[in-house]
Amino acid sequence: MLKASKKTGLVFFPAFDWAIDPTHPEREERLLYTQDQVMEEGIFDINGIEEYKPDLVTAEDIQRVHFCVPDEAAITTQSHLISAGGAKAIARAVMEKEIQRGFALIRPPGHHAMRVAHGGRGFCHINMEAIMVEYLRQEHGVKRVAIVDTDCHHGDGTNDIYWHDPDTLFISLHQDGRTLYPGTGFTHELGGPNAKGTNLNIPLPPGTSTEGYLYVINNTVLPILEEFKPDLIINSAGQDNHYTDPLTNMKFSAQGYAEMTRLLKPDIAVLEGGYAIEGALPYVNLGIILALADMDFSSVVEPDYDPVRLEQTSHVTDKIKRTSDVINRYWSQRKELRAKAGTHGEIQQRNREIFYDTDNIFERQKEKIRICRDCGGAFEIDSQASTGNHVLCVHIPLNACQDCIDAGHAMFRNADMDRYNRAFLQDQTQDHYTIKQS
């Protein structure tokens, strides 16, 4: 009987009865052929591969991460709760050492969902990885986490959630934002003043092939992971870099995905996008599963795979090398960059505009953060959306120093309830979420 060298757990939740709408790419059929391939390969008969049933996440799980406006129930469906619960079930099994690695093959995806959530963006409503990570921190004492987002789209939601968190290293590899949704994720986007350098964005030119991806992994991602020394590595395993994906312009392959997984050695992988549901997903997912289990994946090749057609141009290669060098330089200068970003105790303000393409909502944010050299810093976000909702969201990070705890409470206390429908206090030090209504 076949045996996995690394004990690997899978949650398979294809949500065969849920779609954004009937002809949307994020629909019932998306994981059908992947499931067929996984079943036909007899994956669950392999000694050391276990299938898990998803949990159901609660409002409390979501409140550790998001400020849902007006509330959790309004912007999620059961499918979101089960999908996030899939990631949570796998994370629990890894922490309880039932398995060494886990892969949550779940939908809907989540990496475009930001900390404040008025609705759906880029097919995402709540952030599966972040909900899982904060669960791990609160209930399993995990501290330092690295999230490597290899979906073809910039993981702007996860990036936003960990923008101010120096204990989470977020690295996103994606197609250059000038050529693809959501249009962000450039090299200079390095994180907030308290976490500069622990957010790294690596835009790749259209036409990047397996060679380019693996170059970045080997020359940038792995050395940085090595230095950051995370307790846990998470891979947001989007599969839309594939050469057949209808929404993107890359040349990545199943072999490439499997090799990348072998190099990254993530403790937990979570499926994100990927819309070439027949030509790519069955093979890419199989490759990732075998690579996680540390098994041979050399015969996992798409039927129409043609390495010659998938070679990248030298122009693309040069561009990738330059980007990789830029990121490495930023990383080596992160302490200086952080020191220059502000002075301890001052309040900095940032204004942003966010568009929710899936639900057609427009949001304006005014964010104020306390610069702190002792913790991630407390902050408040004044958020006004085209839905008519206007809220104040206050966040106190898990590792907050006393000054930031006090500052956060003051922000919440001083919320002018004539202006806001609601004010929220997300106090991670107490694992507590408080709501004030006008």
Next chain:
Amino acid sequence: MLIGLDVGGTHTDAVLLSKKGLKRKIKVLTDPSDLFNTVLSGLDLLLDNIDPLDVKRIVLSTTLTTNAVVQQRIDPVGIIVSSGPGIDPRLFRTGNHYFPVAGSIDHRGRERSPVDPAEIRTIAKILKKEGIKHVGVIGKFSPRNPCHELQIQALLAKDFSKIFLGHHVSGNLNFPRRIATVHLNTAVYSMHKKFFHAVKRSLEQQGIKAPIQILKADGGTMNLESSMDFPGQTILSGPAASVMGAIGYAPKDQDVLVLDIGGTTTDIAILVKQAPLLEPVGIGRGIYKSLIRSLKTYSKGLGGDSHVRVENGAITIGPDRSGPAMAFGGLHPTPTDAMVVLGLMEAENKESSLGGMADIADKLGTTPLKAAQTIFQTACARIVEEAIKIVDRINRKPVYTVHEFLEGYRIQPRKILLLGGPAPYFANEIERQSGIETQAVPACSVANAIGAALARTTCEVSLLADTELGIVAAPEEDFKEPISKSYTEEDVIERAYALLSEKALKSGSSPDDLEVEVIEFQKFNIVRKFSTQGKIFRAKLQVKPGLIKGYDQVYTQLNKNNDGTPSGAEC
């Protein structure tokens, strides 16, 4: 009248049933080296002074295939597999004559690379030279499109007398199991054929005209003709016979745990509203892992004859059996000895049992009676624990839709039915520990043979419709037809129902016993470039395992004979 005969590891049980009840039951020792004689001598005893023309149905459950697999007494056969992308097919090698070949079909059943006829002809030559008579051909995704298996079969046809094809065994996807299943069918075919033809001849000589039915691992039967194409399905029919033997005592609308307590093991199964739970893909146990439809049964290494030891000051029971109980001439203490000492069961050699208990008591620093009590209670506790664990595990099984996640059926056993020799002695204690009403099945030592006699003919059909490709197909049944874009859900069910009825009748079912249910139905829109190009329907229908109609009185009678006394006398 009906005959049910179940060949077990030690005993062979047989019963003769009329519509009014149990007419006759016999028990003979199994001779593993001569199952043919075991079966015949069992039938001889049963039919003594019976008019052979009164026998209307004979169901046999044997360990022929199981023994052959365990003892590796199976034929060398040729296996040809074509795979395409995925896990290296060389890892699923079944023996010395195993050939991965060119050709690939994808998950939607489209050909991605062709078969190479020259390669197949070369393999045919090699196999012939090596004296191979039977060949199995298995393609990855052949339940989606069997064209490559059929093409290879055509290339081999003139050189081999019997060729088994992967898409015939099941509509379920699992390539390694398909290989294992076809290999099993191919490798036990000649033995199976020889054995049952001999049985049939011998019954004919006695004037019995009734058709022979063979019990399968799913608790249903198939006739002799059908069994020639799927001889592997007879494997592990023993546990299935027991479960079928319990169904008659299960309440109509409750979940029931069935515990078959034997000498070495306790087999655990679950009935939901009188229907046994099936394995979703096929037999899942170790060397039998396959696509063979099977009841969900679990085996725990704990029975009446399990070896009892003291380890680190605590009692351990099993999982091994080191001969019979001391009360029956064995050398090591067992739960049976504990029961003898406790006065729960009679035995001539009670002294030996006492000796065994005294030995255990010494090591525990207690009295023999207390030791016996601890052993007995521990044995029951382990069995109950295991059964509850299994129910939990089944309730935690993964689901793939939001609906199933939220509304999925949860098993809650309200009754425990006990089978097997020691069952009556365990009933009270198991009821006390589990808090669930527990009953030892009447005539529980031959309940398996009764179960076999009354088991329905079962089968399954998987139907796929793809309106984009314009095909409806049930490859298992060699059925394929063009369809239009407007093919509906109702069309799918209607077609599948027709195929299933036809298959069941051909396998020996009576029209009265066609209790059909839809066990899977999926429907997907095929969307490409933001518009719907067609629909995929997948349906799976089965004739539910259960009991044939018209024999309810058998159970009424058995229950009546059994009233009052705590489930004992009949065993």
